[in-house]
Amino acid sequence: MFANFYHLSGLPFLLTPDTRFFYGSSGHSRAISHLVYGLSQQEGFIVITGEVGSGKTTLVEQLWAQLDRKTYVIARVVTTQVSGDDLLRLVMANFGLGDTPGTDKSTLLRRFEHMVRDQRKQGRRCLLVIDEVQNLSVPALEELRMLSNLTVDGKASLQTILLGQPQFRPIMASPDLDQLRQRVLASFHLGPLTEAETRHYIEHRMRTVDWQGDPAFEESAFVAIHQHSGGIPRRINTLCSRVLLLGALEESHTITAAMVDTTAEELNRDLGAELTPGRPHAGANVANGYHPNDRSRGDDSLDELTRRVETLERHAFRQDQAFRRVLDLLEANATGRS
Template sequence: MYETYYGLSGRPFSLRPDPHFFFGSKGHTRAMAYLEYGLSQGEGFIVVTGEIGAGKTTLVRTLFQQIESDGFVVAHIVNTQLNCDDTLKMVASCFGLPCEDGASKPVILARLETFLRGCGAQGKRALLVIDEAQNLTPRVVEELRMLSNFQTDSESLLQTFLLGQPEFRVTLHRQDMQQLRQRVIASYHLGPMDQADTQSYVEHRLCTVGWQDDKLSFTADAQAAIYAYSGGIPRKTNHLCDRLLLMGFLEEIRHFTAAEVQIVVQDIEQEFGQPVQPEGIAAVALDEGETAIFSNQYPALLDERILRVEKTLGSVLSVLKKIVRGQAVANLSVDNLE
């Protein structure tokens, strides 16, 4: 919606993990080095942990984009709320193998082994990527470890990437996970970006879609406000900046200060957080059976939201009028030519 207004070729702050927008912050550059080292070893487990939205999936997808795809067969699992049998079926399915409901565990394992040996015979390496690994039960983790036993005399037939939130490390440090820990050849915790990297991250994503600073800019205090809200987490930064540019488009703002950032932050917190009762509004007891949504704090908040919506609609109408006028002028010019 706002891309044309700011002269951008695409949405710079999409929430989906896209290697096209990968930014090598200090932490992401180090994490990539660990991944590249682990991949070069061709065996065992590679573990990457980080907070929600830290960029773990984007990191791994960027790595796979950089390697020669002809030499690898990759299976990516994102649904980890599974038991042991279902996990094996999911692995087989992601590698393109049949896994009908009646197939037993020995049959699935036999198919996997045959497939992995076939990959090895063709000179290809099989990689298994498990996202949201913090949801895996210890039994499922052990089942995945057993898959690493598929190997020839000279090489391992399967290498596994485990991507998870910080609590996955609690699972790894369980006493019964010792055999798995011995097979982890590379591990890295991806922390948040600092303020300098966050600013560079925002500018990098904008530059990727053709940013020109005369059409869109952020003051230093706006950048500081973005970092204060996001804490250096890429996904939170994307969410905030996407909403910020949408508001800017609707209200015809090209140069953002901390004031505009705070307005958007307040909107987000009101939508997803607990509303705060405005000062100066006296408490009113609810009648019996009356729900909390009709408590005294909500009319004031709703009034504020309605005013903001009215202002937004006014901006939209203004933009539509400009578009209609522009089309009318264009049609008039065509008529004159005829």
């Protein structure tokens, strides 16, 4: 809806990874460099970690877009908590190898080795990407290491990229994974965007959908977006989508910091957060030593309740306005199509 209002050719802040929107921040560019270096070694493991929504999947999508599909056969596994044998079956399935129920492990490994050998004969290398690797058990990670030991004509049969959240790094430090750790050729932690990068990221995605400066973003709006999102791309996308929707509903051609703050508060409330983070909720007064005869604390409690009621009233009023605006826009779109 806001795309039509602002004359954009598409939605700029979709959560689905799309290489058209890839923004090469300093962190993402360095991560790509580590991936390219690791791949050039043609063996071992490459580890990329980052917070949820930091862009790890988008990073790999960008890498895939650059790889020659005639040179690589790529399989990707998004893991949950699976055993080593189940992981092996997932890997084989994603490489297109069939699996008959009840097949023993040695037979599975022979099939995998034959597949890799056939790919080598055709001049292709096998690349495995494991996402959410922090969910894997130590035995499952050891299974990956054993796969990396398979060689064809003296060359490594498989190269693996491990993508995970920050908690994977202490897991990797475990003495039980010492042999796997020795096979890590490149490792990088993807941090959040800086304040300046957050602005460039937003502008880049907007320009990708033919943004011509409508809406305009106030300087303070970019600052507010960075503060509320922490520089995490997925959070930026979620916040900006809602801010643009608010702008369209209010027919505003300027995005302000106040609009960003309001939207962030609504998102927090939708997720069950406090209306004003950092302030104690009403039920906390007794736990903090409140007594009904304590006049000053009673006044504070009443003020807090009044503030909440006023906030809810404002929210209800804005929702009513937004609903009416949505109906108007839908009616206008329907009239334009008829």
